[in-house]
Amino acid sequence: MGERIGARRVAIVGAGPAGLMVAEVLARAMQHEPLAVDVYDAMPSAGRKFLLAGIGGLNLTHSEPFDDFVRRFGPRQRALSDWLGHFGPDEVQLWASDLGVETFVGSSGRIFPRDMKAAPLLRAWLARLRAAGVRFHHRHRWLGWPDAQPVEGAAPGDSGRPLRFATPEGEREIQADVVVLALGGGSWARLGSDGAWVDILRRRQVDVAPLAPANCGFDVQTRTPEGTARVGWSDHLRQRFAGHPLKAVALRVDGLRQPRFERRGEFVITQSGIEGSLVYAASSWLRDDIEKHGLASLTLDLLPDHSPERIMTELRHPRGARSFSSHLKTRLGLHGAKAALLYEMLSREQLADPVWLGAAIKALPLNLVAPRPLDEAISTAGGVRLEAMTPGLMLKRAPGVFCAGEMLDWEAPTGGYLLTACLSSGRVVGGSVLDWLHGQPARQD
Ligand SMILES: Cc1cc2nc3c(=O)[nH]c(=O)nc-3n(C[C@H](O)[C@H](O)[C@H](O)COP(=O)(O)OP(=O)(O)OC[C@H]3O[C@@H](n4cnc5c(N)ncnc54)[C@H](O)[C@@H]3O)c2cc1C
Helix, strand or coil: CCCCCCCEEEEEECCCHHHHHHHHHHHHHHCCCCEEEEEECCCCCCCHHHHHHHHCCCCCEECCCHHHHHHCCHHHHHHHHHHHHHCCHHHHHHHHHHCCCCEEECCCCEEEECCCCCHHHHHHHHHHHHHCCCEEECCCEEEECCCCCCCCCCCCHHHHCCEEEEECCEEEEECCCEEEECCCCCCCHHHCCCCCHHHHHHHCCCCEEEEEEECCCEEEEEECCCCCEEECCCHHHHHHHCCCEEEEEEEEECCCCCCCEEEEEEEEECCCEEECHHHHHHHHHHHHHHHHHCCEEEEEECCCCCCHHHHHHHHHCCCCCCCHHHHHHHHHCCCHHHHHHHHHHCCHHHHHCHHHHHHHHHCEEEEEEEECCHHHCCEEEEEECHHHECCCCEECCCCCEEECHHHECCCCCCCCHHHHHHHHHHHHHHHHHHHHHHCCCCCCC
């Protein structure tokens, strides 16, 4: 499709859900105004992390009431409420349906495509964008702007500087009237989002909060039989139980007067600690505690459906010739990873004392010393501070440059909140780009 004379050029860097949603808004406008929309991405194809999310069933959004949904964004809920008011969970479902993908509400209230796959949705989306005239340029890694002084009277994107890209044919410079950065966070770098943009934007004096892992696993601190603190599990627990889930447990992170986090769910023992949905849900508190105090503590209830009294009765029940572990299994259903964790954390004397053991089953303390590295996390906290942007998500320091998606400074648990917020911010940016262009003098080609 040829470019219309006098068309304004928008360069979108990053072909994840946020960048593609910006392209979608602009693709609609292209039908009645002269616009050229180009999407650049470092990877050989679009939406790699979106496709990875499909492996877990692609949790697109959540069905809980809007106010509850917005509260998941913690300190950023005010800004998010504005974005989600334009394009929230209902709109995400309509959008998917419009692309031929019907959704359903799972038992936990989470919303998924019926086939629980990302590929058909992404395929239909890209086809629609291409048909509308959006052009894609893969294997284009954005390197920033040249360091030269701004060009007098030039187009607005970072004061008229061209964008520099590394491509298989060598470095290319691209001029655009508006630039949209939708570069993702810093996890799973092999899928394209490596956080290299942080330094580029900081060099332009853009305020970027340090990137940190969100929805991540942690390394534990345990003690050797001699009482020395160590990072990770004993060889026995690691070799026998790494990869094993602990199901139907409750996890609590205490606060001064009341728990800051308390929920039931499941998690997994890893080589050096813990990960999984219940841990991810608590991860922002645990990560922040480690950052402040060097250590985070959580408490596990291994049998949340059993009262302490019932546990005591079962533990005191005569065990006859049965071994201790088979007693725990038959009387309380404690076996596998749950029982192994008790053996790991308690001394021989504590295990033999029903009062100690009963208390530990209901409230087993676990210390965490470090979040797992950012690259392993589901998502990224930190990013371009919203205070560095206009409400329309344009950088105050670089008029004509907009940012969308996970590279902005907000975080949320898993549950469809991440994708919804990325799509929603893309919607906001698309509208703001059009408003910005409408306020600029027409191009003279
Ligand atoms: C294992 C896993 C499962 C997940 N499951 C879910 C889920 O079920 N539900 C949910 O809501 N969220 C889920 N997420 C999170 C969700 O996928 C992300 O929040 C979302 O993809 C972020 O969208 P984005 O467009 O901001 O960034 P990204 O999807 O990361 O896209 C950014 C794009 O920018 C490109 N890019 C980066 N740097 C450059 C550069 N310098 N030059 C050119 N291109 C560049 C990248 O190649 C990439 O294509 C999951 C994440 C992971 C890791």
